[in-house]
Amino acid sequence: METERTKRKYQSELKWGSYYFITALFFSFSYSLIKFLIINQFKDESNNYIALFSSFVFICFFIFVFIYFLSKCIQEIKSEKRVNFFLKLGIALRIYLILYILAFFSFINSVEEFIIPKCELEIQEANG
Known part of the structure; x- marks a missing residue:
């Protein structure tokens, strides 16, 4: 009974959090x-302004989107x-x-590629 209650407790947060991750x-x-x-x-000075404006819009x-998914999650929890x-x-x-947990686990393979060659380089420098 307690495990069922715990599953339902975080189910809506996990659902809306994963929707936020997919959207992001x-x-x-x-x-x-x-x-x-x-x-x-654009190769002139307007490129900086366009990039800045597009980043601001993004x-x-x-x-x-975060506020939308948060409000939907809170509405779902309010019903309980x-x-x-x-x-x-x-x-x-x-x-x-x-x-951020889902983003970290999505790109964990790329992190290993950066860590392992550095360790091998340090080993080669220590031996050589």
Whole structure:
């Protein structure tokens, strides 16, 4: 009974946190594609302003998406129990943490490629 209650406790946070991760991943790739195709076409001083403006829009969009998913998660949890300010803050932190945990595990193979050659280089320097 207790494990069922624990599963239901974090189920909505995990669901909305994973939706936030999928949305962030999709729009990060699309932003990179837009930046590569469109912004690199400009070779003058306006390139800096366009890049700055597009970054600002991108950050505002992510804040909006985070607030949207947070509100949906809080609405889902409100249907089961009362939600106070501290619980809302905890939910926001857990959703944000889920994004970065999933992002870390998504790209963990690329981290190993940077760590292992450095260790081999240090071993070669120590022996040579």
